[in-house]
Amino acid sequence: MQLIVGRIGKPHGIRGEVTVEVRTDEPETRFAPGTVLATMPGANAAQPVPSGPGVPFQVPDELTVESARWHQGRLLVVFDGVLDRNVAEALRGTLLVVDSADVAPPEDPEEFNDHQLVGLAVVTPTGEQLGEVARIDHAPASDLLVLRRPEGRTALIPFVKEIVPEVDLAGGRVVVDPPGGLLDL
Secondary structure, eight states: OEEEEEEEEEEOSSSSOEEEEEOSSOHHHHTSTTOEEEEEOOTTOOOOOEEETTEEOOOOSEEEEEEEEEETTEEEEEETTOOSHHHHHHTTTOEEEEEGGGSOOOSSTTOOOHHHHTTOEEEOTTOOEEEEEEEEEEOSSSEEEEEEOTTSOEEEEEOOTTTOOEEETTTTEEEOOOOTTGGGO
């Protein structure tokens, strides 16, 4: 499974540096010099631009981080081979991904990576099937499990110990004890 760790934003300056919208808890590791990141075209990826006489620039399958630095709360990255603003602009909207097999599980037994939870069955403490985890939304107050209900609706469940007392990765399930009305919202 491919995990998105960032999205390339607008160019910064004229020498090929780009802003990156970080989508990982470990930007220092994911964007360390020498790191190779796979690419996926984003929903708003730029159209190919000329990179030489009559040759359009195509986003490569992989980009290697040459350098990364923080500037005014934004991550600025230079990728090998991206030497000017035109090429940097062509990368805009490109998603940067890593393979989930390359992501080490968290050391804390109460912490989980999103990809570990997606697809797990969601059940009540009595075993009643509620649906499955569709995705994780990271809200300011707490993370939210997005529950896909059997009838097709979705429900948001705060990922806190009081409501989600057990995550059983080996058993492929998440136990949820929702307060009354939570699943009706």
